[in-house]
Amino acid sequence: MHLSGTILVFWAAGLVGHSLLLIVLLVRHRTRAFPIFTALILCNVLNAVVLYLVAVYGSKHDYLVTYFGFAIIDFILQLGVTYELARHLFCPTGTWAPDVRMGIMLLSGVSVLVALALASLPVPPERTVLGTLLDRGNLLSSALQCQLFVGMIAFSTIANLPWKTHVARIAQGLGLYELIGILTEAGHNLTVRNSMAFESLTYVRMSAYLACLAYWIVMLWRDAPEPRELPEDIRKFFFTLRIKVEYDLRKLRAFKR
Template sequence: MKVSLLDNALWAASFAGTFILFVVLLLYRRWQQFPVFTTLIGYYVVENIIGFLVIRYDPHLYATVYWITFAFDFLLQVALIIEVARVVLRPTGTWVRDARASFLISGIVGAFIAAGLTFAVHPSVPKTIDAWGIRAYLFTSLIFCELFLVTMFSAQKLGLVWKNHVMRLGQGLTAWALISAMVDVAHSYYGTAHLQDFKTLEHVRTLAYIGAVIYWIAAFWLPEPERRELPEEMQKYLVALHAKVQYDSTQVSSAQNLR
């Protein structure tokens, strides 16, 4: 497959942005709050290097490498959803009441909706493996959009300001996932027969990723603003939780003294 000057330019911009973001996450110790996200970005740095070398020196191996890296990418992105939910829905180290159950229910419902939409799509491609590739990308994009939107709405209710690091992370991921989903829908319609159309759509996906990376670099470079005061209902819940923990500790101590 011939690699154009535009392909090289987008790859270089994507790699440079990803590397700079990784350095920012390490330099400003953002990895302490977002270890999975930092791991994912570091993985993208390595993935870019491997993909570049393979496509230059052994193009026939690229398909195998692509599916292996896609599997690791998918697992890390699932872990990232859990990490964002943990940061948002465990503001004191304990899950907010009913938050975990609501998140799981939303995740299951979202997975069924994403699966239904994915199987409703019939990509116009000659190979079955290519069809499943398009469906896999579409499925992950849809479910990530749904779960991140649920998490972001929860964050808003918990008083997180829009410039908070976890909110900025979610905003960039959601925008990138939405554009990726639209690209995958277009792929399902056009297929891979017209190589130029396929490459143009992939350029759109790459530009969306570069935009998200630039947004994250600026967001994680700047200090995190103070969290807004929690709503009165949440404050009452946290006070009650603290009182219950103290009461349980007293009961345990009393039981041990009676032995």
């Protein structure tokens, strides 16, 4: 396969970006908190290297098959990242609140149905089965992930949960990229016979992802904001309450004796 200069530039930028992000995750010890996100970034590093080798030494069919295989792995890992972020956000102590868990399950079900509906809309036919599967799969993945991340943001806002942590930074980047992915995939379906417009939309999506990588590199290198301290009057209330409880417990033990 022949790779254009522009594609090679995007390939090199993506490989460098993913490698830098992986280094940040390892050096700053973020892998402990985000093992699935780390696996996703590592998979993207391997994806870039393997696809480049297949593109240079293999056929177009080999490239499509390899790309499709990595796309499935990427989709599964993205779903895992969604769960990982939700667990950090809504289950920090290890126990899910029943109402939040039910809301997340309902959101997931609705998101799947909407994503399947969007992916099943009629589009111009592709020349190959793999091409059709890739187009439908990309649209399905973008629609599903975008809805899940928007729903997570809405749930966290309603529940007044912290939204300035590393969890938030990862979710914000993925959510914005998936939203752009929906728009570019829709544009691909409309411009499939206009090769210049089709390629331009592909470059827009790649550029958006590179911007997300740069955002993650900076934000995950920085320390998360310190949690806000309780107001002085609230702290005094809890201090007084603790003393009162200890006093009542001592009286209860003395009474039992």
